[in-house]
Amino acid sequence: MKWIKYLTINKIPYHIYKIKKKDSIILTNVENENNNLLIILCGILYITKVFPNKELLPVAILEKNEIFSQNRKNKDIYYKLTSLETTYVLSIEEHKVKMSNSYISKDINILKSHQKTVYKYELNNEIISQRYTKDRIIQLILIICLQFGKIKNKQLLIPFKLSQKNIAILSGTNKSSVNKTIKKMRTMKILRNVDKKTIYINNLLNLSLK
Structure with a gap:
């Protein structure tokens, strides 16, 4: 290496x-x-x-x-x-x-590697600065999809499994809030888990969950 x-x-x-x-x-x-x-x-x-x-x-x-x-x-x-x-x-x-x-x-x-890391810090600060827990969770999922996702047949494939515990830690929320938000996203057909490593987002404009 x-x-x-x-x-x-x-x-x-x-x-x-x-x-x-x-x-x-x-x-x-x-x-x-x-x-x-x-x-x-x-x-x-x-x-x-x-x-x-x-x-x-x-x-x-x-x-x-x-x-x-x-x-x-x-x-x-x-x-x-x-x-x-x-x-x-x-x-x-x-x-x-x-x-x-x-x-x-x-x-x-x-120095270039440092700059990439600083950018990751800034992204995380943007997530934590969100006032509402659902907005933190949604923004985290979107950022992960954009950074690590691969588009295949209109599906976003991520190379690792994210547990509700991990999502809660990374968004500064709790498992109850994560579970509630994800259930709502599934009900509205915004997010669908195809398998353990696949996330499908149907309509980005609906992600406010209003």
Whole structure:
């Protein structure tokens, strides 16, 4: 892989973690002044910030070549990475990459990967900023379809299964609200689950659920 080749050539130490589908890993904020860069080599996962009271704040859904920067300054919180499909994550210390004098290269553009991740953060903030829970859930489903969906015979195919629990976490709502919203979408024939990995949206103009 290009990331591993790049790091090996520049003699930058790294670690690779495998996260099986539906599994999670915890990133604790240990005593360390250096931030870690987590690079998604392949797969899809979502990140949540966990506060001392166990409240969860969705951060972003990341995929291949996108980067998450773990800020270690706040020891009272930690991050949880949950895999939607088997995912490989590469971990490096950010300052060692900068010291290599090749922070931007032809094959590995870390800044560009950062920009993609920032865009994902902004999308997630737009979801959370919605006043009504149904609007959060609908916007999340649409964004996932637009980012990961593949059109086939007027159906949107997504490469992973989204449980109601995952939708609730990513939209900052609860399973009851998710269940209610999805049932209404099905009743109005706006959304139809063809199988575990297929979503069919009949009419985007009806998504306000008025």
